[in-house]
Amino acid sequence: MKKLKLVLFLSVLGVGVTAAVIYSGIVNVAADEPHSDLVYWLLEATRENSITKAAENIKVPDLTDPELLLSGGVDYEFMCASCHLKPGQRKSDMSLGLYPTPPNLAVSNDSHEGHEHGDDRQADRNNFWVIKHGIKASGMPAWGKTHDDQRIWAMVAFIKRLPSLTPEQYQILTAIE
Template sequence: MKILKLLLLLVVLGIAAATTVIYSGIVNVAADEPHSDLVYWLLEETRETSIKKAAEDIEVPDLVDPELLLSGGVDYNFMCASCHLKPGQKESDMSVGLYPAPPNLTISAESHEGHEHGDDAQKARKNFWVIKHGIKASGMPAWGKTHDDKRIWAMVAFINRLPTLTPEQYQIITAIE
């Protein structure tokens, strides 16, 4: 009986604490103020684990088809470059203003500090899942609501090649004829 009363007390205290935090306004949600290290770590770990788990069974098609690269490049230029940048670009108004900051996809994945990276297929699955489903409260839209899987895989194929492109190559590949 004592354990039940203790559990009930803990639940009531937890609800009271959560209610206080929610309705007091003490949590700063401004995008120009970073989270504490602990909150940032919790959010990053939760996001990475969730994406890895959700994407683990996705089958990766052959992503070396030049047609995928071309069609994915056009979509990337219009839908992604303002946040995830173009070759030779260090920042944009969008990349600076978003928090958490979107990854710069023009540099190799190994250059992104603090992120675990697996094999190419794992990265492709994760990129596909993120592009298709988006990420809540991050500014990353769910393109799967308006784009079919083939079009999303084309963007994944382009993102795979993006770190190797010069600004001139990028301009040629993303130009619309």
């Protein structure tokens, strides 16, 4: 009986503290002020694990088709580059103003280098899922509402090649005919 009372007390206390935090306005939601290290870690870990879990059964098509690279390049230029940047670009008004800061997709991600083929395919699945479904409260829209899967896979194919492109190659691949 004492354990039940303790659990009930802790539950009521937890609800009370949560309500106090929500209604007091003490949590700073400004995009120009970073989260505490603990909150940042919790959000980052939750996001990464959620995406990996949601994307684990997505079938990755052949992303080496040059047509995918070309069509994905045009979409990247118009839909992604202002936040995720271009080769040779270090920042933009959008990349500086968003929090969390969007990843610079034009530079190599060392955390994925040297991984086995399966991990590379998981990165492709994760990228597809993020582009299709977006990420809540991050500025990343859900492009799946307006773009079919083929078009999203084209963006994934382009993003995969993006870190190896020079600014000149990027300009050629993203030019509209």
